[in-house]
Amino acid sequence: MRKIGASEKLAILQEIENGQLGVMAVAKKYGLTKTTLAKWRRRYEVYGYEGGEIRTHNNRHSPELKLQAVQDYLSGQYSQYEIIYKYKIASTTQLKN
CATH class of the missing domain: 1.10.10 (Arc Repressor Mutant, subunit A)
Known part of the structure; x- marks a missing residue:
């Protein structure tokens, strides 16, 4: 494609x-x-x-950013989509991982 x-x-x-x-x-x-x-x-x-724009490389996220994203999700205050846009994470699958 x-x-x-x-x-x-x-x-x-x-x-x-x-x-x-x-x-x-x-x-x-x-x-x-x-x-x-x-x-x-x-x-x-x-x-x-x-x-x-097409992404030409993978973003590397710091352990601190990953932890904050997971904590935000577990708090129940944000949806998965709100979190991936807030932290510029590529997808909900990446967030789950």
């Missing part, structure tokens, strides 16, 4: 926002899942244009 750049992701999301197509129609048109589209939307909301 080819990588989709930030500008193309934004254009795809704008098709939904402008009411041109629904989420399912856009997902089918581009061979994506609803989950992928939702993830892109959340990243743009949190990080702006930068959120749509």
Whole structure:
């Protein structure tokens, strides 16, 4: 599967926002899942244009950051998605690990 750049992701999301197509129609048109589209939307909301850029390297997180993220999750104050955006963790799977 080819990588989709930030500008193309934004254009795809704008098709939904402008009411041109629904989420399912856009997902089918581009061979994506609803989950992928939702993830892109959340990243743009949190990080702006930068959120749509392709990651070329893995981020290394300090033990302190990992501990704080886990403590925030266990406190019940934040959802998994709030935590991964707060600490710039790539996914909920990475948070769980």
